[in-house]
């Protein structure tokens with residue numbers, strides 16, 4: 001299917017590896033012009049080189065999205081370099097694990113900046129241009145934890161639920177202006193982060209046994225869902241969370 005986004009400009013944060021990288025690659029394959037961002041300049045440049053190998057139109061801007069200054073600088077630099085942003089993929093690393101009873105205010109404040117406020121600030125920064133042009137796609141990368149909390153991931157559970165509620169509300173505000181706001185919620189996905197978290201064979205086997213598909217997602221499988229949400233064909237899909245989890249969330253709705 002031709003997703004009809006060739007020539008659109010996309011900003012992918014957290015795009016140097018893992019799920020963000022796979023989404024950037026998916027957008028490049030559709031002919032979009034892609035700005036990829038992350039903090040580590042070396043990793044970012046290596047990613048851009050790989051993404052551009054088959055003639056992809058890709059450029060890198062290093063930024064930390066966990067601060068207002070980082071987001072503003074990134075979006076200003078992206079607009080300066082590519083003119084405007086049609087597609088925003090709001091993604092970054094996940095907050096640290098921890099049980100509800102022992103996370104202090106500092107941990108909550110840092111995670112709020114990284115997970116909630118990055119999504120809020122990125123959306124606010126790209127929206128005026130999208131509204132002006134009457135076309136835009138915002139996709140937040142969240143987690144299956146928005147449907148089914150994961151015991152020791154308190155910060156992720158709470159703040160990704162907040163991102164989802166923010167996005168749902170924003171979706172209604174801009175629905176009549178050609179701008180959609182959705183989320184892709186990955187289940188356990190085979191990225192470096194997952195390799196680190198489940199390096200132990202026993203823990204890995206137990207986790208795999210709990211997934212109906214009996215395997216982890218490939219980052220490209222999560223990316224395919226995200227890229228669809230950026231398409232012309234998805235113009236009437238807004239305020240939704242598309243869970244890509246191999247059947248792990250057990251609820252009916």
Ligand SMILES: NC(=O)c1ccc[n+]([C@@H]2O[C@H](COP(=O)([O-])OP(=O)(O)OC[C@H]3O[C@@H](n4cnc5c(N)ncnc54)[C@H](OP(=O)(O)O)[C@@H]3O)[C@@H](O)[C@H]2O)c1
Pocket residue numbers: 013014015016017018019020037038039040041043063064065066091092093094095114141142143144185186187188189190191192193194
């Ligand atoms: N993998 C899974 O199983 C899974 C499941 C559910 C949800 N998720 C969530 O999906 C997101 C992506 O996961 P992933 O596995 O692809 O993670 P990953 O492999 O760790 O990649 C994270 C990306 O975000 C960038 N990043 C991290 N902190 C950043 C910051 N403050 N500012 C800008 N960029 C930042 C990283 O580059 P730099 O470090 O160089 O900045 C990297 O490009 C995460 O939020 C994760 O929690 C993942």
